Amino acid sequence: MNDFKLIVLVILSVFFSAALMSQDKEHSDSFTLFNKNQLLPIVYDANGNSLDSIAANLLADDILRVTGQRPRVDKDSEQTHKKAVIIGNIASELIQQNLNKKLKKDFVHQSESYVIQRSLDKNKLIIAGTDPRGTAYGVFQISKQIGVNPWYWWADVPVPNKERLVIKDLPIRSKQPSVSYRGIFLNDEDWGLLPWASKTLEPETANIGPSTYAKIFELLLRLNANTIWPAMHPGTKAFFKDQENAAMAKKYHIVIGSSHAEPMLRNNVDEWDKEVWGDFNYKINKENVFRYWEERVAETQELDAIYTIGMRGIHDSGMQGVKGTKQAIELLEGVISDQRHLLQKYINQDLSLVPQAFTVYKEVLDLYKNGLHIPEDISLVWTDDNYGYIRALKQPGDDKRSGGNGVYYHASYWGRPHDYLWLSTTPPSLIREEMLKAYYHDAKEIWILNVGDIKPTEFQIQFFLDMAYDIDKFKDHNAVENYRKQFYKAIFGKDFAEQISDLKANYYSLAFERKPEFMGWSQTEPTTGINQTAYDPFRFSDEIDSRIQEYELLEVQVDCIKKLLPKQFHSAFMQLVEYPVITSSKMNKKFLYKDKALKYSLQSRKSASHYRTLAKQAYEDIQLLTKNYNELSQGKWKGIMDMKPRRLPVFDMPVIQLDTVESVSDYGIDVEGKRINETGEFLLPIFYVDGTSAYFVDFYLKNKVDVQWMFNQLPSWVKVSKQTGILHETKLEDRIYVTVDWQAWRQASKPASGTLGVLVNGTKKLFKIQVSDSYQELPKWALIEKNGYLVCYASNYQVKTLSANGSWEKIPDLGHSGSVMQYTLLDGRAPFFSENNSVLEYEFFTQSTRESADLYVIGLPTHPITTDGNLRIGVQWNNEPMEIINFKTIGRSATWKKNVLRNKAIKKIQVPIKTKGLQCLRIYSIDDGVLLDHIVLSTNGEKPPYMLLKETVK
Numbered sequence: 001m002n003d004f005k006l007i008v009l010v011i012l013s014v015f016f017s018a019a020l021m022s023q024d025k026e027h028s029d030s031f032t033l034f035n036k037n038q039l040l041p042i043v044y045d046a047n048g049n050s051l052d053s054i055a056a057n058l059l060a061d062d063i064l065r066v067t068g069q070r071p072r073v074d075k076d077s078e079q080t081h082k083k084a085v086i087i088g089n090i091a092s093e094l095i096q097q098n099l100n101k102k103l104k105k106d107f108v109h110q111s112e113s114y115v116i117q118r119s120l121d122k123n124k125l126i127i128a129g130t131d132p133r134g135t136a137y138g139v140f141q142i143s144k145q146i147g148v149n150p151w152y153w154w155a156d157v158p159v160p161n162k163e164r165l166v167i168k169d170l171p172i173r174s175k176q177p178s179v180s181y182r183g184i185f186l187n188d189e190d191w192g193l194l195p196w197a198s199k200t201l202e203p204e205t206a207n208i209g210p211s212t213y214a215k216i217f218e219l220l221l222r223l224n225a226n227t228i229w230p231a232m233h234p235g236t237k238a239f240f241k242d243q244e245n246a247a248m249a250k251k252y253h254i255v256i257g258s259s260h261a262e263p264m265l266r267n268n269v270d271e272w273d274k275e276v277w278g279d280f281n282y283k284i285n286k287e288n289v290f291r292y293w294e295e296r297v298a299e300t301q302e303l304d305a306i307y308t309i310g311m312r313g314i315h316d317s318g319m320q321g322v323k324g325t326k327q328a329i330e331l332l333e334g335v336i337s338d339q340r341h342l343l344q345k346y347i348n349q350d351l352s353l354v355p356q357a358f359t360v361y362k363e364v365l366d367l368y369k370n371g372l373h374i375p376e377d378i379s380l381v382w383t384d385d386n387y388g389y390i391r392a393l394k395q396p397g398d399d400k401r402s403g404g405n406g407v408y409y410h411a412s413y414w415g416r417p418h419d420y421l422w423l424s425t426t427p428p429s430l431i432r433e434e435m436l437k438a439y440y441h442d443a444k445e446i447w448i449l450n451v452g453d454i455k456p457t458e459f460q461i462q463f464f465l466d467m468a469y470d471i472d473k474f475k476d477h478n479a480v481e482n483y484r485k486q487f488y489k490a491i492f493g494k495d496f497a498e499q500i501s502d503l504k505a506n507y508y509s510l511a512f513e514r515k516p517e518f519m520g521w522s523q524t525e526p527t528t529g530i531n532q533t534a535y536d537p538f539r540f541s542d543e544i545d546s547r548i549q550e551y552e553l554l555e556v557q558v559d560c561i562k563k564l565l566p567k568q569f570h571s572a573f574m575q576l577v578e579y580p581v582i583t584s585s586k587m588n589k590k591f592l593y594k595d596k597a598l599k600y601s602l603q604s605r606k607s608a609s610h611y612r613t614l615a616k617q618a619y620e621d622i623q624l625l626t627k628n629y630n631e632l633s634q635g636k637w638k639g640i641m642d643m644k645p646r647r648l649p650v651f652d653m654p655v656i657q658l659d660t661v662e663s664v665s666d667y668g669i670d671v672e673g674k675r676i677n678e679t680g681e682f683l684l685p686i687f688y689v690d691g692t693s694a695y696f697v698d699f700y701l702k703n704k705v706d707v708q709w710m711f712n713q714l715p716s717w718v719k720v721s722k723q724t725g726i727l728h729e730t731k732l733e734d735r736i737y738v739t740v741d742w743q744a745w746r747q748a749s750k751p752a753s754g755t756l757g758v759l760v761n762g763t764k765k766l767f768k769i770q771v772s773d774s775y776q777e778l779p780k781w782a783l784i785e786k787n788g789y790l791v792c793y794a795s796n797y798q799v800k801t802l803s804a805n806g807s808w809e810k811i812p813d814l815g816h817s818g819s820v821m822q823y824t825l826l827d828g829r830a831p832f833f834s835e836n837n838s839v840l841e842y843e844f845f846t847q848s849t850r851e852s853a854d855l856y857v858i859g860l861p862t863h864p865i866t867t868d869g870n871l872r873i874g875v876q877w878n879n880e881p882m883e884i885i886n887f888k889t890i891g892r893s894a895t896w897k898k899n900v901l902r903n904k905a906i907k908k909i910q911v912p913i914k915t916k917g918l919q920c921l922r923i924y925s926i927d928d929g930v931l932l933d934h935i936v937l938s939t940n941g942e943k944p945p946y947m948l949l950k951e952t953v954k
Helices: 005-028 050-065 132-146 191-200 210-222 241-251 286-299 325-346 363-369 428-440 458-469 481-493 494-513 545-564 569-603 606-631 742-747 894-904
Strands: 030-036 043-046 073-077 082-090 114-118 124-127 163-169 181-186 228-231 357-361 379-383 407-412 446-452 668-671 694-701 708-711 717-720 724-727 733-740 753-760 763-772 791-794 799-801 806-813 817-824 839-846 848-857 871-875 884-888 905-913 917-925 930-940
Touching: 030 050, 043 050, 043 210, 050 073, 050 082, 050 132, 050 163, 073 806, 082 132, 114 132, 124 132, 132 163, 132 210, 181 210, 181 458, 191 210, 210 228, 210 241, 228 446, 228 724, 325 357, 325 363, 357 363, 357 494, 357 708, 379 428, 379 446, 407 428, 428 481, 428 494, 428 806, 458 481, 458 569, 481 569, 494 545, 494 569, 545 569, 569 606, 668 753, 694 708, 694 724, 717 753, 724 733, 733 763, 742 894, 791 839, 839 930, 848 871, 871 905
Parallel strands: 043 073, 043 082, 082 124, 181 228, 181 446, 357 379, 379 407, 407 446
Antiparallel strands: 030 163, 114 124, 668 694, 694 733, 708 724, 708 753, 717 733, 753 763, 791 930, 799 839, 806 817, 817 930, 839 917, 848 905, 848 930, 871 884, 871 917
């Protein structure tokens, strides 16, 4: 053999070896599910359960959606396949004979877990679960890999077309879910889910029936969830009145529970017949109430269920027939004992094997705090305050319960102080913080999210359920941002993910300041009329205009993205992004333009009527958008979206009566801050050296005349956005922004003030500008007093000193300032105060002295960890005595109502400013769970604006 041939053989040998190694690697960690030469059948265990068959057929449907071809679905006994997808329980003969290696016992004993791997002969893909739901989760993991989003049906998310399907990263072994029971509560369904289901999806039932529940159960499984609290409002037929509903739940292996007010799987609103059975009163009507419960327990023996223990009124009201706490506790303990005897009789003698839940909600929380005994094998379900802040997570002295703990949390709510049933605006960052806190305090048994009508709560649903499924993925501080990007990438692709994610982040931030449903400054229960908002158009750069501009930027972004999105994404984009963002903007505009119209009419501005028109246009835009939503996908969603849930005043077009004040002048002039000195000069707020402030001047018409204005006196260092203009019938006002060119100011010998002159129809008006150089020597990061205010974001401390008791930790992407400081006790230690506690230290600089200034310390309106706990911090100003403040609120107090509507807990204390310059503020830790957002120092006696000002840095 010559040398050339030898070299060729060596090269070929290396090539083929590499190819074989590559092939072996591909075979070991990937599996071709579909290509132009093969469409593998799907085989499920003939001796398995109903969910195996459902999952197998849904996977076949998913493959059809992606490839245009549907694989055959067989039971394993029908035919032997050399190549196939095999679905079944890990312990089944079908799976065991195909496994390529034994699985460890600790994995096999995990609940709701799955393994996906190649078979022993490498020709089959095995999807094996430790139980029916585990198998289904594994199947839907394959669906996600091939491109079928869990929201493909519920949000019309397009499915990509593919010519080859390869399952990668094999083997895949799931962890056991972090939370045992994970699900949703369909509630307040009157305005979306009920009318849509009864008239569009399944008119044959004229209600929410088995077809609707089948779609919901499929969604839950695709989201790795397992529990439903069925819809139960008046008008909705009780879940168990239609036997097909329960049968559907059994087929899908969905756990049925019921709300805090619906014990023993009963729907009291629709099922308790007072005329037949009398009062729902266990004290005087025990026999009938007991029989009512017994019937339901007896008929649900074969169901996977969680039984709500206890008793309340017919519909979310207190228990009847009791007077005082002591009597209520005695009766309720008797109720619980009787209910548990029923469960022993019909379900299992060993009650520790019967899932039971007791929801610590409303008046029941007070009973529990006052000594109500709950057997330890019952799961205690703690609740938020309906606005996203968990009320409590344990009772002092409670040992670890065998039944564990859970959380019932709201992403939609009907009730006081105001509903939010329309748009879903609870920020995921708040959900993360509160639910992580719950998990760390052993609430790991049951997580239920009140989702209203499901739409438009899609993001919150998946976020909440993904947390419940795998909490570890959410422990990183960047988890929310990363999750948001991944969520939208999975739906709209990588080219749009970051833009949409940032857009929605700003949407949540604006709504956190004030939800769109709360923009009428009204309340419910009792329902009040709308009022003017707290946004001020005359100060702080015009709060109204600033908020409108922020929303208009979102509108522009939505429009730009939609124009670039392929058409097949438009329906999903409308549902998940466009409708909530744009209608939220329009709701804000409706009220903000109304306020501008009313406030401007008091100045006799002709433009007031223009803003009234803009408010009306915003209302009409909401109407049109809602109509378009209900016409999506050829009418598939007809009736699902209602722009006026409960027909509350906030959703109507407000009457805007313009009481224009008579004026002898043809025009008016206004400046930011509305200040005029004793000589009649307009005073602009103070400019601070090297600052970037811009203050506005308004010229406006009062009568139907033409008015010309122009600056004829302008210092060389002052800049204006416009130097001349004419007001007329189609140009009713001009807004000019005044700034300082600091380089020119220095060249002009650093004047302390200057005067601007304006000719208005020949009449000269003067504007005074003042400059402060008080802070020139300070570093750029210095926090300084400006125009009577100093604003500091809590996360921008100068010094953080920690102690052995607990720590302050920065939580990003949360709160009004963008990050909050959270205090957490370590190792379950009891709170106490000493000067050795963890401390945050801030340095402020002031240019004035005051006997008394107002220091506002603002946190998020969280609640104590324990039922009798507090939310205290120590506040020390310079070397003044320590002052203890407590953010805790009681029940549904007026303070609590105000706090949850604005997402702020505000405490004000008086502090002296004895000398100009450096001031020191120290915040000492005391109680677990405080979320500190920002601090405002007011030296002029005025309250801070409603919106958060930018930090007053140099």
